[in-house]
Amino acid sequence: MPVPSPFHPRTADLCTSLAWKSWAGIFAVEHFGTCHEREYYALRHTAAMIDVTPLYKIDLTGPDAAKLLARVTSRDITKLDVGRCTYLCWCDDDGMLLDDGTVTRLDDEHFRLTAAEPYFHWFESHARGVDVELSDTSARIASLAVQGPRSREVVAAALEPEFQSALRTLPFFGALAARVRGFDCVVTRTGYTGDLGYELWTANEFALELWDAVDLAGFAHGLLPAGLSALDVSRVEAGFILAGVDYTSARDAAIPAQKSSPYEVGLGWTVELDREDFIGRSGLAKSRSNPHRRATVGLVLDWNELERLFEAEGLPPELPSTAWRGGVPVYSASGQVGRATSGVWSPTLKQNLAIGMVGRSHAKVGTKLEMEVLVEYQRLRISATVSKRPFFDPPRKRFTPKNSPSSSHSSPSGELV
Amino acid sequence: MKQSASKSYDAIIVGGGHNGLVCAAYLARAGRKVLVLEKRHLVGGAAVSEEIFPGFTYSVCSYVVSLLRPWIIRDLNLVEHGYQTIPLECSFSPYPDGRSLCRWSDADETRREISRFSTRDAEIYGTYGATMARLAAFAKPIIDSPAPQPASLDPRELLQLFRLGKNLRDLPADLLEQELGLMTMSAVDFLDAWFESDQLKAPMACSGIIGTFQGVRSPGTAYVLLHHYMGEIDGAFRSWGFARGGTGGVSNAIASSAQAFGAEIRTSAGVDRMLVANGKCGGVVLDSGEEIRARTVISGVDPRLTFMGLVGSEHLPDEFVKELTRFRYRGSSGKVNLALDRLPEFACRPGSSAHLRGDIAIAPSIDYLERAYDEAKYGKFSRRPYLNVVIPSLVDSTIAPPGKHVMSCFVQYAPYDLEGGAERWPEQREAFGDTVIDTLEEYIPDLREIILHRQVLTPWDLEQEFGLTEGNIFHGELSLEQLAFLRPVSGWAHYKTPINNLWMCASGTHPGGGIMGAPGALAAKAMLKSGAL
Ligand SMILES: Cc1cc2nc3c(=O)[nH]c(=O)nc-3n(C[C@H](O)[C@H](O)[C@H](O)COP(=O)(O)OP(=O)(O)OC[C@H]3O[C@@H](n4cnc5c(N)ncnc54)[C@H](O)[C@@H]3O)c2cc1C
Numbered sequence: 001m002p003v004p005s006p007f008h009p010r011t012a013d014l015c016t017s018l019a020w021k022s023w024a025g026i027f028a029v030e031h032f033g034t035c036h037e038r039e040y041y042a043l044r045h046t047a048a049m050i051d052v053t054p055l056y057k058i059d060l061t062g063p064d065a066a067k068l069l070a071r072v073t074s075r076d077i078t079k080l081d082v083g084r085c086t087y088l089c090w091c092d093d094d095g096m097l098l099d100d101g102t103v104t105r106l107d108d109e110h111f112r113l114t115a116a117e118p119y120f121h122w123f124e125s126h127a128r129g130v131d132v133e134l135s136d137t138s139a140r141i142a143s144l145a146v147q148g149p150r151s152r153e154v155v156a157a158a159l160e161p162e163f164q165s166a167l168r169t170l171p172f173f174g175a176l177a178a179r180v181r182g183f184d185c186v187v188t189r190t191g192y193t194g195d196l197g198y199e200l201w202t203a204n205e206f207a208l209e210l211w212d213a214v215d216l217a218g219f220a221h222g223l224l225p226a227g228l229s230a231l232d233v234s235r236v237e238a239g240f241i242l243a244g245v246d247y248t249s250a251r252d253a254a255i256p257a258q259k260s261s262p263y264e265v266g267l268g269w270t271v272e273l274d275r276e277d278f279i280g281r282s283g284l285a286k287s288r289s290n291p292h293r294r295a296t297v298g299l300v301l302d303w304n305e306l307e308r309l310f311e312a313e314g315l316p317p318e319l320p321s322t323a324w325r326g327g328v329p330v331y332s333a334s335g336q337v338g339r340a341t342s343g344v345w346s347p348t349l350k351q352n353l354a355i356g357m358v359g360r361s362h363a364k365v366g367t368k369l370e371m372e373v374l375v376e377y378q379r380l381r382i383s384a385t386v387s388k389r390p391f392f393d394p395p396r397k398r399f400t401p402k403n404s405p406s407s408s409h410s411s412p413s414g415e416l417v
Numbered sequence: 418m419k420q421s422a423s424k425s426y427d428a429i430i431v432g433g434g435h436n437g438l439v440c441a442a443y444l445a446r447a448g449r450k451v452l453v454l455e456k457r458h459l460v461g462g463a464a465v466s467e468e469i470f471p472g473f474t475y476s477v478c479s480y481v482v483s484l485l486r487p488w489i490i491r492d493l494n495l496v497e498h499g500y501q502t503i504p505l506e507c508s509f510s511p512y513p514d515g516r517s518l519c520r521w522s523d524a525d526e527t528r529r530e531i532s533r534f535s536t537r538d539a540e541i542y543g544t545y546g547a548t549m550a551r552l553a554a555f556a557k558p559i560i561d562s563p564a565p566q567p568a569s570l571d572p573r574e575l576l577q578l579f580r581l582g583k584n585l586r587d588l589p590a591d592l593l594e595q596e597l598g599l600m601t602m603s604a605v606d607f608l609d610a611w612f613e614s615d616q617l618k619a620p621m622a623c624s625g626i627i628g629t630f631q632g633v634r635s636p637g638t639a640y641v642l643l644h645h646y647m648g649e650i651d652g653a654f655r656s657w658g659f660a661r662g663g664t665g666g667v668s669n670a671i672a673s674s675a676q677a678f679g680a681e682i683r684t685s686a687g688v689d690r691m692l693v694a695n696g697k698c699g700g701v702v703l704d705s706g707e708e709i710r711a712r713t714v715i716s717g718v719d720p721r722l723t724f725m726g727l728v729g730s731e732h733l734p735d736e737f738v739k740e741l742t743r744f745r746y747r748g749s750s751g752k753v754n755l756a757l758d759r760l761p762e763f764a765c766r767p768g769s770s771a772h773l774r775g776d777i778a779i780a781p782s783i784d785y786l787e788r789a790y791d792e793a794k795y796g797k798f799s800r801r802p803y804l805n806v807v808i809p810s811l812v813d814s815t816i817a818p819p820g821k822h823v824m825s826c827f828v829q830y831a832p833y834d835l836e837g838g839a840e841r842w843p844e845q846r847e848a849f850g851d852t853v854i855d856t857l858e859e860y861i862p863d864l865r866e867i868i869l870h871r872q873v874l875t876p877w878d879l880e881q882e883f884g885l886t887e888g889n890i891f892h893g894e895l896s897l898e899q900l901a902f903l904r905p906v907s908g909w910a911h912y913k914t915p916i917n918n919l920w921m922c923a924s925g926t927h928p929g930g931g932i933m934g935a936p937g938a939l940a941a942k943a944m945l946k947s948g949a950l
Binding site for chain 2: 033034035037038041042044045046047149150153219220221222303316347348349350351
């Protein structure tokens, strides 16, 4: 049985659909109402809040915290400034990918790491001979993602007044130690939607207060609570990979072929090789210089071909309205060259999208491949063009206003590009 | 007379409505040098967003999208140019007795709502929708290709052509009967064959009369019901949506695409007349007197304005003029746009806003609608009109300040030919606006208190400001005898005109009005194919 998250009293009241799933053993809402669409559109056009508490969290404190993180993860964390977050991954001794997540430097000697899977003991086992204290805060810290074009105004209004202007100028991947209604709350400008957005972190006992503060602040901005179905549509649009879906963690791989290097899943850019030894370094150096076995790509599927296949059956084209996950064969003229692992019809881009892993030689943007589709119980194929990720990348995601106007509404459309 | 800068254009498009812009984009994409001339200070025509009251952006005329062809969206990369849609979630109808009906995208929820009025209707409602969607699928190719060519103009053959046209030939027998009904019946008669409850039929029947000067009991109105099911958002058959930033967002995306392909757009550049000599058009003269020449001129305004206003009937064959005069406009609708201090609350469903995220129909009964039409027949605007209301600011944060809202009310009937003459509209404008507010107030008791600003558009205003003849929102009624190869004039349904080098590309041509883009795109394709350009 999953257990409730600290936001559960609120989400349970609102989740009239009773559509729950287990996320890391915690009850998570799939969609609050009969379907996720309204929540998705709030994410892209107003703002939405999502309970992301099930993310695993490790707090690291002490003079050597940075050193430990640099030793275990792909990045030289010693260079990360206070008040900044970064995206990274960590590998096994052979340089094969275990998991990916973020690290925030809350203080000189205080970091917080997030992970999709539990890795507390993995980090702890590498903490020999360093002065650092690790604490598994997963069950103690509640996290709430507030995402969407209006999220800046919503989060600002939820904070105590003295933090509002700092929030408005908080840069992409910045972190702010703020307060909400008298309690401490860390705000990071991060998220999984590829949009303007923030994640709010506070101790469990303040979770409901935080929810209420955001909810109240968001009312005027059209904020809605959103579930994982809406989040998943936006994460595919954003081109983000998901551990366990788009790649198998080396820890879970049943055979070596199921493991991937960070280069293969498109996380090569998070790997800083030219530094002091760290876990997996020599293996990573090898995978970097060797032609990689595979590469993760974005695929845009041909709509006209799909429409024609349905038309041949006398049917209008039909697609699931939620994102799909699975393993669908991807072909080149010479045969199968990989698989698509996630996909979605993007209501914003009006494109049929997928993320997949293919042989390195087929990964160049513009390469024409084919993907299998099921039409009236028949296995057929449509063209799939390798395309750049993120598929959806609005300027507002990174944009930060220079000064901090009390309300940014004077030119709404400009800000919301 | 001034002669414009030495530029020479392959084509001048008169009118920067969305169809003119689509046509310009396709021509520019094919490498032609194109100039769009728009009279107003901004493009969009009837698909336009304007900040009429500071902080509030109104979709001044059209307010929902659905018909814009997906292939046009792809061909013109409209998403890259900012085109985004947000689907309407539901259709809500309040009734004077305090009850209400909301039809949702979720079938079971809708069934539950309808069964409060009729369990029989609730059971059959899904089948009705599926049947209409299947019919629409057969009819859809018609709006994606040029009008079919009739072999002769014998009315019996014409009907045959409509019914069994290329695309309808494969119609299964069960659908054929429905199709025949649609072609000939009134919206009410057609719906009577399906449903029993007035509360359900009344709001449904309204889609048969939008933009026409007919009542829900007038024969022929059933056909327009089908149009409601032809909409597509996101490829699959779906209902209607809001364009982000208002319907002007659609026009702006198309304009941006056209410019990216190299088209030139000039606003505040009204065309005074076409340069016609010896049956040929060689350019235009602007209101300013400036003369601009081009190999072809394409009219993006309606047929009456094009031929009677800008060309002059003396240049046209008599038969053509006669048919043109018969082409009916008879505008029957107006628009009231409101800026609201907060979200309005309907007395029949307090404490929630979910049912306001779609469209709201004030159409409580068939008799109510028919009475509204009766008044219009005798030259009065309806005392209690049919209203189609949307509050897009609930789902689009770009059009109103936080917590405030815009409310768009489409109003029917507002007959262009007001008793005493159309010129009397300006003095009736505010009374007309009051009628709309009075009507709404019966359902939203505190509406007056929350209105910050109101814009009232009568059919007269639609004509004067937007160039829509007699205020017809579709450049001529969408009735069977004014569609396909009969639009706007039989024999001239393929974008060509009796004047050489003069073409048409707007809603007065096949496949007609609505934010669809198809006339503009099909016209451009026809011109390119014919070698005229
Ligand atoms: C009140 C209202 C509500 C509507 N609601 C909807 C709706 O919700 N959904 C929907 O799909 N459709 C709706 N419609 C219909 C739809 O908006 C129109 O059919 C469509 O926008 C027409 O586009 P167009 O490009 O063919 O012509 P127009 O948009 O009429 O464009 C013609 C252009 O020509 C310009 N012009 C006129 N005279 C001159 C001149 N002499 N020189 C230069 N330029 C000139 C005009 O200013 C205008 O920009 C509505 C229309 C109205 C009026």
